[in-house]
């Protein structure tokens with residue numbers, strides 16, 4: 001890690017890996033303008049003061065996609081330093097409950113399976129999330145809640 005990382009802005013982010021009944025995961029493409037524009041991500045966003053991570057995830061998913069989810073177990077927490085920014089991504093396994101996802105704050109959304117994730121361009125920190133998802137599937141022999 002670079003010695004100047006403490007001078008960078010630091011964002012604390014709650015991130016949702018949302019599964020549906022077809023064992024697919026919801027991903028969204030960031031808007032073209034702005035940081036990491038055009039890259040795919042797992043939905044989520046910045047924690048607000050007084051919130052827990054599960055509360056942040058529930059709020060962000062309602063704001064960004066207009067759906068209701070169940071926030072399940074913690075998958076992984078990643079601390080990653082980009083050139084301009086440090087992020088702490090706390091990732092939870094989640095289950096889609098109700099509502100059809102809408103691209104309210106992103107460019108595009110898709111349901112994909114674990115194997116298909118490699119076909120999409122994600123920010124660098126996400127390689128660890130995807131690796132953790134694959135490992136979790138191997139260990140448990142199922143994706144989630146299964």
Ligand SMILES: Nc1nc2c([nH]c(=O)n2[C@H]2C[C@H](O)[C@@H](COP(=O)(O)OP(=O)(O)OP(=O)(O)O)O2)c(=O)[nH]1
Pocket residue numbers: 011013014015034035036040041042043044045046085087089123124125126
């Ligand atoms: N939601 C989400 N963010 C990710 C992922 N991977 C990754 O590096 N990030 C980074 C991108 C952003 O810098 C940050 C997410 O915060 P955000 O979406 O609220 O931030 P933003 O830059 O879009 O919004 P803002 O500061 O302009 O309000 O975390 C991911 O899989 N999901």
Ligand SMILES: [Mg+2]
Pocket residue numbers: 043044045046
């Ligand atoms: Mg966001």
